[in-house]
Amino acid sequence: MVLADRGHRYGVWLFDLGLACCAVEFVVAAATDAWDEVDGPAVQPWAERARDADVLVVSGTVTPVTAAAVRRAYEQMREPRVVVSFGACAASGGPYWDSYAVTAGVDQVVPVDCYVPGCPPRPEALVEAVRELLAGRA
Numbered sequence: 615m616v617l618a619d620r621g622h623r624y625g626v627w628l629f630d631l632g633l634a635c636c637a638v639e640f641v642v643a644a645a646t647d648a649w650d651e652v653d654g655p656a657v658q659p660w661a662e663r664a665r666d667a668d669v670l671v672v673s674g675t676v677t678p679v680t681a682a683a684v685r686r687a688y689e690q691m692r693e694p695r696v697v698v699s700f701g702a703c704a705a706s707g708g709p710y711w712d713s714y715a716v717t718a719g720v721d722q723v724v725p726v727d728c729y730v731p732g733c734p735p736r737p738e739a740l741v742e743a744v745r746e747l748l749a750g751r752a
């Protein structure tokens with residue numbers, strides 16, 4: 615798997631684009647020791663910039679305004695780029711799906727490799743998603 619291959623050389627860095635309340639769950643996930651139990655390369659959940667990241671986590675509600683920031687972060691990332699949609703809002707607009715001010719999912723803006731469901735998802739679900747990505751199952 616491309617992500618695992620790269621990670622064996624450099625580690626796997628996550629960058630969170632926190633757009634709404636799911637970002638709080640990302641912070642909890644990032645602080646957990648559970649990353650130490652993920653097989654394979656070391657996972658670093660706190661990339662400072664998108665350009666240093668292997669995995670872009672979009673947590674929260676994408677809007678026509680914030681979509682530009684999502685696109686910019688994606689374009690700044692190094693290859694190969696992996697995108698995780700974290701939570702119902704990122705996947706589809708969530709509870710705000712029919713609002714004129716909400717984009718119906720981050721996949722309208724950038725390609726998504728993995729969807730983590732929930733409103734909000736549990737922090738453990740992000741660890742599991744990255745585990746699956748590294749194993750080539752997601």
Ligand code: SF4
Pocket residue numbers: 634635636637673674675701702703704708709732733734735
């Ligand atoms: S999915 Fe739920 S918890 Fe997450 S950003 Fe949307 S409303 Fe907030």
